[in-house]
Amino acid sequence: xxxxxxxxxYLIKTRGQQVTLSCSPISGHRSVSWYQQTPGQGLQFLFEYxxxxxxxxxxxxxxxxxxxxxxxxxxxxxxxxxxxxSALYLCASSLRMSSATNEKLFxxxxxxxxxx
Amino acid sequence: DAKTTQPPSMDCAEGRAANLPCNHSTIxxxxxxxxxxxxxxQGPQYIIHGLKNNETNEMxxxxxTEDRKSSTLILPHATLRDTAVYxxxxxxxxxxxxxxxxxxxxxxxx
Numbered sequence: 001x002x003x004x005x006x007x008x009x010y011l012i013k014t015r016g017q018q019v020t021l022s023c024s025p026i027s028g029h030r031s032v033s034w035y036q037q038t039p040g041q042g043l044q045f046l047f048e049y050x051x052x053x054x055x056x057x058x059x060x061x062x063x064x065x066x067x068x069x070x071x072x073x074x075x076x077x078x079x080x081x082x083x084x085x086s087a088l089y090l091c092a093s094s095l096r097m098s099s100a101t102n103e104k105l106f107x108x109x110x111x112x113x114x115x116x
Numbered sequence: 117d118a119k120t121t122q123p124p125s126m127d128c129a130e131g132r133a134a135n136l137p138c139n140h141s142t143i144x145x146x147x148x149x150x151x152x153x154x155x156x157x158q159g160p161q162y163i164i165h166g167l168k169n170n171e172t173n174e175m176x177x178x179x180x181t182e183d184r185k186s187s188t189l190i191l192p193h194a195t196l197r198d199t200a201v202y203x204x205x206x207x208x209x210x211x212x213x214x215x216x217x218x219x220x221x222x223x224x225x226x
Binding site for chain 1: 150152157158159160161162165203211212213214216217218219
């Protein structure tokens with residue numbers, strides 16, 4: 001079974017540009033959540049998508065957005081890039097069977113974004 | 117969500133047991149304790165989780181205190197490949213708005 005796939009692996013952009021990152025979850029997984037990881041902050045929750053709907057959102061500005069497609073693949077977009085957006089962006093997938101089920105997360109290798 | 121506290125770094129000799137502690141004094145009754153590890157430049161990898169009882173799998177053992185305010189991850193025979201950052205987090209059900217600390221950076225030395 002293929003794992004979580006994130007593309008691209010590395011990305012270099014300049015301030016003011018926008019970027020789109022992609023995440024393909026494990027087959028059968030319907031939930032995709034996104035995290036930003038920086039050296040001093042650790043993993044910060046961005047948002048989660050399930051059945052093409054955003055279910056939860058972290059404390060990030062509106063420049064950060066996402067969506068999920070009917071095949072559960074997800075994209076996140078960052079507009080008007082700032083230097084501080086340089087980070088490793090991780091996505092995680094899970095089954096999300098029910099609200100009562102505790103589930104482990106499966107992470108991709110991430111997209112390393114550098115903003116110059 | 118429960119916040120967890122871990123020591124920033126630990127050392128362990130290869131072949132010895134590595135015992136990584138975690139405090140989660142504000143954990144709720146329905147929150148499980150999960151452990152993940154992250155090897156440099158990769159995404160976190162699930163290790164083990166538990167609610168009340170001690171758990172063991174092929175990777176590690178998890179010891180949770182009776183009051184559930186702390187836990188210990190045990191790698192019984194650490195190898196160089198276990199060098200990684202280990203995260204302890206507590207969550208329940210479908211909550212994905214998780215609070216990840218900075219974890220414990222474990223260095224396994226030859």
